[in-house]
Amino acid sequence: MSRAPSKHSELTPGELAVRAGVAVSALHFYEREGLIESRRTAGNQRRYHRDVLRRVAFIRVSQSLGISLARIREALDGLPDNRVATKADWARLSAHWRSDLDARIDQLERLRDQLDGCIGCGCLSLKSCALYNPQDELSANGPGPRRLVRS
Amino acid sequence: MSRAPSKHSELTPGELAVRAGVAVSALHFYEREGLIESRRTAGNQRRYHRDVLRRVAFIRVSQSLGISLARIREALDGLPDNRVATKADWARLSAHWRSDLDARIDQLERLRDQLDGCIGCGCLSLKSCALYNPQDELSANGPGPRRLVRS
DNA sequence: AGTTGACCTCAAGCGTACTTGAGGTTGTGG
């Protein structure tokens, strides 16, 4: 039989995982990466404050917007750690993504429109095509996987 | 002194790399992945047909649209290999991305609008928030890096 | 002929975001 959900206001790893819709391994990972915190019981098991549920929700939502964990961590670092985050705190963070999202949509729309222009000419000829040579707006790459659209 | 650019209509790896704006190692990679081809000289060095320049351009543009190499390869497989690709061929491929792009823009706009709604409430409370529980539209993950927004 | 830069292959590494597995511990219901 499975252990009953503890009556405490704290959440066990399993509970948090189910309620946040992520794997326990992901919680471990988020903790290692400094995105969430936990307290330990005498037996070294994790217990999460209920607020962590909201934190994880924020992480998942932000990821679905295409934002990297690094940027999410930065955002979360902006939350007060002396008190529990308020609605206003969360709203502030969400609003921050808004401009991000707008920029990303703009970029995609510009690309789409340029692509429309190019469909007619079949160019991609490196010289005349606005789509090629995206250096100006889209470069800044470096090693690792390309994230041109994401983040 | 650097070797003069060969007068032939074929391109050396270095020439192609410079003109396409990618590293030689990337060309090797694309070839291993079946995205481009090359002929070999007697001395086992690569020579690229000029068309490969356009191919690489297409790859880069497509990547900037957030499309994975796997999907790009599929698209390129749609080109005729008995003759040199025409403008119409390239236009057909580009047009294919268009619907992709539209879908992605739509998705981002929906997310943005929902985010707007959520900024007021500061919710992300798992129950009432439309942003959370994106399972319906955004899941289908599995192992590996998340690609929710891309591709 | 020798120098030198461009080229070759193959293996390993990197960053992101996790998962999987091995091997061991904790803690609750029966």
Next chain:
DNA sequence: CCACAACCTCAAGTACGCTTGAGGTCAACT
């Protein structure tokens, strides 16, 4: 008190899109 689920740690694996490095070859110019 003991079984057994849930927990723990640490190392390694996965997918993508490349880059980097080692160790060696090729070819143009002088």
